[in-house]
Amino acid sequence: xxxxxxxxxxxxxxxxxxxxxxxxxxxxxxxxxxxxxxxxxxxxxxxxxxxxxxxxxxxxxxxxxxxxxxxxxxxxxxxxxxxxxxxxxxxxxxxxxxxxxxxxxxxxxxxxxxx
Amino acid sequence: xxxxxxxxxxxxxxxxxxxxxxxxxxxxxxxxxxxxxxxxxxxxxxxxxxxxxxxxxxxxxxxxxxxxxxxxxxxxxxxxxxxxxxxxxxxxxxxxxxxxxxxxxxxxxxxxxxxxxxxxxxxxxxxxxxxxxxxxxxxxxxxxxxxxxxxxxxxxxxxxxxxxxxxxxxxxxxxxxxxxxxxxxxxxxxxxxxxxxxxxxxxxxxxxxxxxxxxxxxxxxxxxxxxxxxxxxxxxxxxxxxxxxxxxxxxxxxxxxxxxxxxxxxxxxxxxxxxxxxxxxxxxxxxxxxxxxxxxxxxxxxxxxxxxxxxxxxxxxxxxxxxxxxxxxxxxxxxxxxxxxxxxxxxxxxxxxxxxxxxxxxxxxxxxxxxxxxxxxxxxxxxxxxxxxxxxxxxxxxxxxxxxxxxxxxxxx
Numbered sequence: 001x002x003x004x005x006x007x008x009x010x011x012x013x014x015x016x017x018x019x020x021x022x023x024x025x026x027x028x029x030x031x032x033x034x035x036x037x038x039x040x041x042x043x044x045x046x047x048x049x050x051x052x053x054x055x056x057x058x059x060x061x062x063x064x065x066x067x068x069x070x071x072x073x074x075x076x077x078x079x080x081x082x083x084x085x086x087x088x089x090x091x092x093x094x095x096x097x098x099x100x101x102x103x104x105x106x107x108x109x110x111x112x113x114x115x
Numbered sequence: 116x117x118x119x120x121x122x123x124x125x126x127x128x129x130x131x132x133x134x135x136x137x138x139x140x141x142x143x144x145x146x147x148x149x150x151x152x153x154x155x156x157x158x159x160x161x162x163x164x165x166x167x168x169x170x171x172x173x174x175x176x177x178x179x180x181x182x183x184x185x186x187x188x189x190x191x192x193x194x195x196x197x198x199x200x201x202x203x204x205x206x207x208x209x210x211x212x213x214x215x216x217x218x219x220x221x222x223x224x225x226x227x228x229x230x231x232x233x234x235x236x237x238x239x240x241x242x243x244x245x246x247x248x249x250x251x252x253x254x255x256x257x258x259x260x261x262x263x264x265x266x267x268x269x270x271x272x273x274x275x276x277x278x279x280x281x282x283x284x285x286x287x288x289x290x291x292x293x294x295x296x297x298x299x300x301x302x303x304x305x306x307x308x309x310x311x312x313x314x315x316x317x318x319x320x321x322x323x324x325x326x327x328x329x330x331x332x333x334x335x336x337x338x339x340x341x342x343x344x345x346x347x348x349x350x351x352x353x354x355x356x357x358x359x360x361x362x363x364x365x366x367x368x369x370x371x372x373x374x375x376x377x378x379x380x381x382x383x384x385x386x387x388x389x390x391x392x393x394x395x396x397x398x399x400x401x402x403x404x405x406x407x408x409x410x411x412x413x414x415x416x417x418x419x420x421x422x423x424x425x426x427x428x429x430x431x432x433x434x435x436x437x438x439x440x441x442x443x444x445x446x447x448x449x450x451x452x453x454x455x456x457x458x459x460x461x462x463x464x465x466x467x468x469x470x471x472x473x474x475x476x477x478x479x480x481x482x483x484x485x486x487x488x489x490x491x492x493x494x495x496x497x498x499x500x501x502x503x504x505x506x507x508x509x510x511x512x513x514x515x516x517x518x519x520x521x522x523x524x525x526x527x528x
Contacts, residue, residue, distance in 0.1 A: 013157045019251035020125035020156050021323075027160040028120065034164060048161035077161070 001082045003044060003110040004089045008078065008096065011103030012051065012071035029097035036095065037081060046079035072102055080110070120163075120171060123323070125156055128172060129249030132179045134221035140183060142228065142277055142284045147190065149246070151182040158182075219334055222247065223341075224284050226331060230298040233280045234273050240302050241266050242273040248306075248327045258309055258324055260476060260510065296341060300349050300405070303328045307353050311360065312477070325357050344399025347392045348406040354389030355412035358382040370517040374421040386416055407436035426455045443473040451484055459491055479508035483518065490525065499525055 013023060037043040051074060053066035067074075083089045086107055093105040129152055136148045155178045159171075168174040229243035244250045244258070252270060256263040276282075287295045310324025332350045335341045362376040371377075393409055411432045418424040430452045437445045446469050453462035466485055471478050482505035489498035499522060506518045 013160060014154075017251065017253075019254050020129045020153075020249045021123065021254070022251075023156045023160050024120065024123070024125035027163060030160070030164045031120075046165070048164060077164075 001084065002112075003080055003082050004086065005108045005110055006046075006079045006081065006089065006093055006096070007106040007108065008076045008098070009104040009106060010072040010074065010076070011098035011101040012074050012076060014051065015071035016101060026097055029095075033095045033097065037079070037092065042081045042083060042092070044080040044082055046077065048077035049075060051076075076103075120167065124171065125159075126249035126323075128175055129156075130222060130225070130247045131172075131218055132176055133246050134225045135176065135218060136179060136183055137225070137284055138217075138221045139180070140187065142282055144183070144187065145246070145274055145277065147186045148183055151186050152179050154182050155179040219337065221284075223334060223338065224286060226299055226335070227287055227295055228277065228282060228284065230295055230302055231277070231280075231282050232295075232298075233276050233282065235269075238269045238273040238276070239298070240305055241269040243302055244306065244327075245270055247331065250323075292340065293343075296335075296343070296346070299335070300345060303331055304349060304353075304405075306331075307356070311356050322360065325353070325360060329353050329357060344396045344401050345403040345405050347396035347399075348403055348409050351389040351392040351396060352405050352409035352412055354385045354392065355409060355416055358385040358389070358416070364513065368513065369520075370513050372517075373415065378420070381416065389413070402439075404436055404440050407432050407439065411436075424455070426452050430456065443469055444477070447474070447480060447484060451487075454484070454487055454491060457491065459488065462488055476510065479505040479514065479518070481505075482508060486521075486525075495525055495528055 013026070018026065034043070051067070051071075053068065055064045055066070055068065056062070057064070081089060081092055083092065086109065089107045093107060096103065096105045132152045132155070133145075133148055136151070137145060140148060155175055158178060159175060163171075225247050226243070229239055229247060231239075234242060240259070241252075241255055244255045245252070250258065252266045253263050255261075256266045259266070286292070306324050307328035310321045310326075310328065329350070332346065332353065335346060336350060358381045359376065361382065362378075362380040363371060365371050389409070390413075393413065396406060396409070411429055414425055414429050414432065430449065433445055433449045433452060437449065446465055450462045450465040450469075453459075453465065462484075466481070466488065469481060471481050474481055482501045486498045486501035486505060489495070489501060502518055502522045502525065506515055506522070509515050509518065
């Protein structure tokens with residue numbers, strides 16, 4: 001088994017102006033997905049990210065405050081799951097709730113360093 | 116771990132939180148408070164993914180309160196003023212404000228603010244649906260069949276009027292209460308009707324609107340000073356109608372007419388609550404339109420089958436209603452009842468008196484009624500031509516389907 005990170009991009013609820021009912025509906029779908037992965041024992045962790053950001057860059061450690069990208073390019077959170085291969089994770093990502101809001105899931109294998 | 120949140124918690128909590136926070140920070144900060152509450156829900160949808168707090172309502176209220184303080188602080192122009200205000204306000208109120216009956220009290224105040232005469236009637240309903248019931252402008256637009264832009268304008272005008280006229284977050288004075296309550300009841304009934312008369316294609320919104328109207332009336336009935344025969348009658352009326360809500364459409368979401376509804380599916384507990392409320396309504400001297408409309412709804416419910424409907428009694432109630440408050444819709448209903456009684460000439464006379472423009476988006480009912488008139492006259496060609504007019508006039512897919520099916524039936528006659 002390998003570990004994969006599913007990175008959620010776009011579908012910024014703030015920017016989309018969803019109603020309380022829609023937000024609760026979205027949350028229910030995330031719960032459902034979360035529960036399903038936990039029941040399968042494949043979920044290893046994950047978090048949502050606050051949209052406010054800082055960047056440190058260059059030899060001078062220049063600090064800049066976000067936003068750097070538009071909402072549709074913003075990383076909103078991630079999950080780490082264990083799976084046989086990337087194709088299996090693609091299937092898992094089928095339940096990501098926000099495709100209809102223009103959201104994207106990027107799947108990346110977590111590199112294992114040989115001892 | 117199974118995670119579950121009460122249905123509509125967010126939407127219901129929206130109105131509660133806005134009301135509580137306005138009690139804290141004043142109506143003049145309504146815009147900021149609404150933003151803070153919205154931010155709080157977004158935060159919750161992200162944070163609760165991995166762990167729901169033990170007391171979600173308390174979590175939401177606390178976060179929203181802190182968020183409001185943050186937002187108000189960051190409004191530079193307000194800064195100096197706010198620092199002084201915040202501490203006095205907060206320390207004066209202690210935590211009583213979060214007790215259930217105080218929350219209800221705040222929500223009731225909000226209802227009266229929404230019905231304040233300095234808001235235009237059209238702004239009142241939009242504002243009430245937003246701030247009390249927690250719908251956003253898109254949902255209100257869908258429910259009322261109005262453009263979202265228009266709703267946004269109405270909401271913004273309402274908020275401006277509240278701030279400009281320095282409306283206070285309190286109940287109207289004793290001599291004003293009854294008059295304001297009349298408007299409150301109108302708004303509630305409008306909300307209910309928007310839900311009940313299925314101007315919307317999604318069942319969910321319809322049910323939500325009806326549920327809101329009933330919830331707000333219940334809230335008002337809890338306070339003795341707001342109770343009246345009218346209010347009890349309105350409550351009864353909505354219970355009677357709502358008991359049929361689920362049987363109005365079938366499993367494939369098609370309209371089922373009163374004649375073909377499965378009467379065993381009507382929701383009996385609501386009918387019982389309606390009956391109790393109707394008895395209370397009769398203890399008062401004043402008879403209102405709500406009394407008559409409830410009497411008509413009760414008459415339909417009493418009939419074991421459609422054929423058993425006492426149309427004469429219903430016609431009587433409609434004439435009483437019309438005398439108390441003449442309206443085009445009552446006329447139309449009287450025409451329909453006369454058709455049921457086979458009083459074809461009377462029905463036609465009434466129909467010809469109706470000014471169609473006054474029916475607005477429900478004009479299709481007029482043409483539908485005329486179609487049925489010609490069916491009874493055995494003139495199928497004219498009946499179909501009127502049905503075509505009705506189909507052209509309805510913007511609701513469900514009703515359109517219903518009328519088209521009716522046309523198919525007529526063509527096969």
